[in-house]
Amino acid sequence: MTEKLFLDDSYTREFEARVVKLGGREVVLDRTAFFPGGGGQPADKGSLGIGPVRADVVDVRREGGSVVHVLDMAIPGTVRDLKGALDWERRYAHMRYHTALHVLSGVIWRFFEAKVTGGQMRAERARMDFSFPGEWTAEVVCEIERLTNQALAEERPVKVYELERDEALANPDLIRTQVNLVPERVRQIRIVEIEGLDTQADGGTHVANTREVGQIEMTGHKSKGRQNKRVEFVLR
Numbered sequence: 001m002t003e004k005l006f007l008d009d010s011y012t013r014e015f016e017a018r019v020v021k022l023g024g025r026e027v028v029l030d031r032t033a034f035f036p037g038g039g040g041q042p043a044d045k046g047s048l049g050i051g052p053v054r055a056d057v058v059d060v061r062r063e064g065g066s067v068v069h070v071l072d073m074a075i076p077g078t079v080r081d082l083k084g085a086l087d088w089e090r091r092y093a094h095m096r097y098h099t100a101l102h103v104l105s106g107v108i109w110r111f112f113e114a115k116v117t118g119g120q121m122r123a124e125r126a127r128m129d130f131s132f133p134g135e136w137t138a139e140v141v142c143e144i145e146r147l148t149n150q151a152l153a154e155e156r157p158v159k160v161y162e163l164e165r166d167e168a169l170a171n172p173d174l175i176r177t178q179v180n181l182v183p184e185r186v187r188q189i190r191i192v193e194i195e196g197l198d199t200q201a202d203g204g205t206h207v208a209n210t211r212e213v214g215q216i217e218m219t220g221h222k223s224k225g226r227q228n229k230r231v232e233f234v235l236r
C-alpha cells in the first residue's frame with residue numbers, strides 16, 4: 001500500500017520516500033506525490049533520484065493499493081531511499097484544468113440541467129462531454145463560457161474531505177455525479193466540493209480556490225448526437 005500524498009495535499013511537489021519494490025525500470029515507494037492518472041486526469045511526470053542516481057518518471061500507474069513509477073532507465077537495486085520531484089508546471093496545469101471542469105459541470109447543471117458524461121484534461125487544454133436537453137447553439141456555448149467565468153471569478157474555495165458511504169449516497173449532488181459507481185468496498189468516499197456550485201466523489205488533484213484557475217476560453221464545440229454535446233476550452 002503506497003501512502004498517497006496527493007490526496008492530502010495536492011500542492012506537494014517534492015518528497016522523500018523508501019523503496020518498497022524495485023525491478024528493472026519500475027519502482028514502488030512507501031509514499032508518493034505522483035498522481036497515477038484517473039478520472040480524465042493524466043498521470044504525473046517528474047524525476048526520482050538520490051545522490052548521483054537520477055531517472056525521469058515517464059509514467060505512473062495504480063496496481064491494487066500501490067503506485068508504480070515507470071522510469072526512463074533502470075536504477076541500481078541497492079538504492080533504499082529516493083527523492084521525488086514532480087514536473088510541477090505540468091501537474092499544476094492539470095489541477096487548474098481539473099478544477100475548471102468542476103466549475104463547468106456545476107454551471108451546466110445549475111443553469112441548463114445538463115449532466116456530464118465525460119471529461120479529459122491536458123496541460124494546455126480540456127474538453128467536456130454532457131447530455132444537453134435544450135437547444136444547442138453558438139449563443140448557448142457563449143453563455144456557458146460567460147457563466148463559468150463568472151463563477152470562477154467569485155473566488156470560491158475548493159474543499160476536500162471524506163464522507164461515510166451511506167452519507168454520500170444520500171446527497172443529491174453526489175447521486176447526480178454517480179457516486180453509486182464507487183466500488184462497494186470503499187466505505188470512506190473522498191469528496192471534492194466547490195462551495196455552492198459542485199460536489200463530486202473524486203480522487204484527482206485540484207487547486208484550493210477558483211481564483212487560481214483564471215478564466216476559460218471556449219475553443220470548440222460540437223454536437224455528437226441528439227443530446228450528446230462537447231465543449232473544448234483553454235485557460236487564460
Ligand SMILES: [Zn+2]
Pocket residue numbers: 098102192202203204205206
Ligand atoms: Zn476532480
